[in-house]
Amino acid sequence: MPLLSVIVPAFNESKTIAHILAKVAAVSLHHGVEKEIVVINDCSTDNTEVLVKEFVDKNPELSINYLAQAVNSGKGAAIRRGIAEAKGDFVIIQDADMEYDPEEFNALLEPIISGHADVVYGSRFMGSKPHRILFFWHTVGNRFLTFLSNAFTNLNLSDMETCYKMFRAEIIKNISLRENRFGFEPEVTAKISRIKGIRIYEVGISYYGRTYEDGKKIGWKDGFRAIYCIVKYGLLRCK
Secondary structure: OOEEEEEEEEOOOOOOHHHHHHHHHHOOOOOOOEEEEEEEEOOOOOOHHHHHHHHHHHOOOOOEEEEEOOOOOOHHHHHHHHHHHOOOOEEEEOOOOOOOOHHHHHHHHHHHHOOOOOEEEEEOOOOOOOEOOOOHHHHHHHHHHHHHHHHHHOOOOOOOOOOOEEEEHHHHOOOOOOOOOOOHHHHHHHHHHOOOOOOEEEEEOOEOOOOOOOOOOOOHHHHHHHHHHHHHHHHOOOO
């Protein structure tokens, strides 16, 4: 049976981690695809680890690989470790908050299973699914970063910064990734764009964004880092 590896990087997500793991576990994938969950605890200082271990103990029938980082290294570093540990034929990133709905997995899987795509991005800016209305300048920033990335990669993505990126495992495992924080998004986009013959698709997804009061972590410094990474990996084509 084909296997989807769901990589869940988590840092201080005690409010939501058990809920998101339950939602991932509950998803029934089409075409007989099975799933494994790879949780990477990025040295959380709350009780994220306790809650993950409780979930694992209560659900012994699930395939869950729990990994703990020795030091807080950032989302990108956690994702890299998850990719290295993933055993699936396909890989998707799932944030530990509740902004993205795992029920969308099948929408991203479909172009890959049907043989059309190697990579699928879930776009928050296309389609008619629900989107929480939040920050104007975040939206402007996301669209600007996508525009800048597209200019250097010659892609026409509508949402480069989306969390939901699904890959054929042999594609993502053969890319050398370096960014430790939120620079993962522009870096991986730039590097997959350079793969000869790569087939990249987008599908519209819902988005239940959270505020900083809810625990949102990305800030303006990450925006500047994203610009740096777009230039570094897109324009300068650094490895």
